[in-house]
Amino acid sequence: LGHFKFDVLGLATLPVLNDAVDLIRKHEGKEIILTELDRDDPVVYDMLCAGDVSGVFQLSNQAQKVMEQQPRNFKDLIAINALVRPGVGDWDEYIARRQGKPYEIYEPRKPYMEETVGTMTYQEQFLLDANVLAGWGIAYADKVLRKNKDIRGDTETRTKFINDAQANGHDLTVCEDVWAEIEDAVDGGYSFNKSHSASYAQTSYQTAWLKAHYPTYFYSALMSAEGTDGDGQSAIANYISELKSRGIRVLPPSINTSTERFEPTKEGIAYRITTIKHVGESAIKAINELRPFASFDDFLERRDTGKLKKNVVVNLIKAGAFDEFNENRAELLQHFEMSLRTKKQIKEE
Numbered sequence: 483l484g485h486f487k488f489d490v491l492g493l494a495t496l497p498v499l500n501d502a503v504d505l506i507r508k509h510e511g512k513e514i515i516l517t518e519l520d521r522d523d524p525v526v527y528d529m530l531c532a533g534d535v536s537g538v539f540q541l542s543n544q545a546q547k548v549m550e551q552q553p554r555n556f557k558d559l560i561a562i563n564a565l566v567r568p569g570v571g572d573w574d575e576y577i578a579r580r581q582g583k584p585y586e587i588y589e590p591r592k593p594y595m596e597e598t599v600g601t602m603t604y605q606e607q608f609l610l611d612a613n614v615l616a617g618w619g620i621a622y623a624d625k626v627l628r629k630n631k632d633i634r635g636d637t638e639t640r641t642k643f644i645n646d647a648q649a650n651g652h653d654l655t656v657c658e659d660v661w662a663e664i665e666d667a668v669d670g671g672y673s674f675n676k677s678h679s680a681s682y683a684q685t686s687y688q689t690a691w692l693k694a695h696y697p698t699y700f701y702s703a704l705m706s707a708e709g710t711d712g713d714g715q716s717a718i719a720n721y722i723s724e725l726k727s728r729g730i731r732v733l734p735p736s737i738n739t740s741t742e743r744f745e746p747t748k749e750g751i752a753y754r755i756t757t758i759k760h761v762g763e764s765a766i767k768a769i770n771e772l773r774p775f776a777s778f779d780d781f782l783e784r785r786d787t788g789k790l791k792k793n794v795v796v797n798l799i800k801a802g803a804f805d806e807f808n809e810n811r812a813e814l815l816q817h818f819e820m821s822l823r824t825k826k827q828i829k830e831e
Contacts, residue, residue, distance in 0.1 A: 489678075494707060495539045495685055501703035502692050505746055509699070516688045521556040526687065529694045536724060537693055537704045539685040540566070550577050557597045559683035564603050564674040571603040571673070588656055590614050604676035608664045615660060616646035633668045640665075698730055698746045706743035710757050718757070725751065734802025737781060738774045742766065758801045764789045778807045778814060782821050792822065 503514045530538070531552045533545040541548055544566050551562050565571045579585045579599035587600040594610045595602075602608060605628055612623035626639050633639070640661055647657040667673040692700040705721050708714035722732050731750030739745070740755040755761055755769075768789040775781045781804070785795070798804065799814045808814055 498703045505699040526694045539689045560680045563682045564679040576601045602663045602667045605673045606676045702744045702746045737803040760793045
């Protein structure tokens with residue numbers, strides 16, 4: 483019919499990327515065009531090879547495999563994005579060959595098999611086998627191979643492939659060996675479409691590039707995307723640990739400047755105010771309406787006691803939101819308690 487089918491995926495990583503780029507533009511005045519990045523940047527691959535993959539799309543939980551693979555180019559990222567999926571390809575054989583195990587690739591297959599060291603990884607590879615060796619059209623190969631639910635029992639297609647490949651001058655043994663690979667890939671699920679993996683690799687590289695070159699902005703965007711629940715807090719705790727190892731300070735929230743997101747500053751990354759317990763939407767709105775505050779007393783005098791209740795103020799103090807006025811939080815807590823007692827006494831009088 484001449485139609486195209488598109489899979490449109492909603493990925494949480496996409497707004498993180500956009501957020502990081504917006505932060506770089508805002509603070510550095512630089513316009514980062516993610517689709518035009520140099521995909522051969524050694525700084526990025528050095529970081530990945532060291533297993534520094536947290537926050538990297540699709541690879542954040544694959545540090546061991548990334549270190550085993552030692553990716554050095556974009557095609558490597560395409561391969562690992564496919565191979566980390568359960569049941570896709572033979573990971574051990576792939577790694578063994580990358581690490582020096584001898585292997586041979588039939589010459590006509592080299593253009594599309596060499597990048598995965600001769601291991602069948604992508605659906606496109608066995609479709610090209612059918613095209614290059616047997617002379618089949620890609621659409622026909624897709625129909626009779628990729629969509630074949632009983633390929634091991636389909637002797638008719640097997641015979642046709644071998645006969646057509648032989649008629650094109652290829653040795654019978656080669657034809658049978660290639661067919662065996664095709665059978666394993668189709669029947670065992672040992673394949674993944676390269677086009678999908680390449681799209682994912684693009685996103686993997688973009689996140690890795692931002693992390694390598696603009697870590698403060700990348701982590702700000704990454705942590706801001708995390709929820710305020712237990713899982714989100716756990717992820718944020720891990721990111722903060724990484725930031726410390728990178729020498730990037732995580733600053734306490736500020737009653738005057740903090741927002742619902744982690745904010746990059748010249749000194750580091752300021753904690754978001756919404757992560758503080760009991761500081762919800764109504765409290766944030768009340769704080770925003772009263773900003774700026776000249777002092778802690780100024781805050782206490784002007785606060786809306788209905789929205790900025792005692793537990794909210796106590797948690798703001800403990801989180802460091804008033805450190806710009808007095809870094810001794812115990813003193814602030816005591817001062818707050820005294821102010822409440824005084825008001826109570828006045829009320830009673």
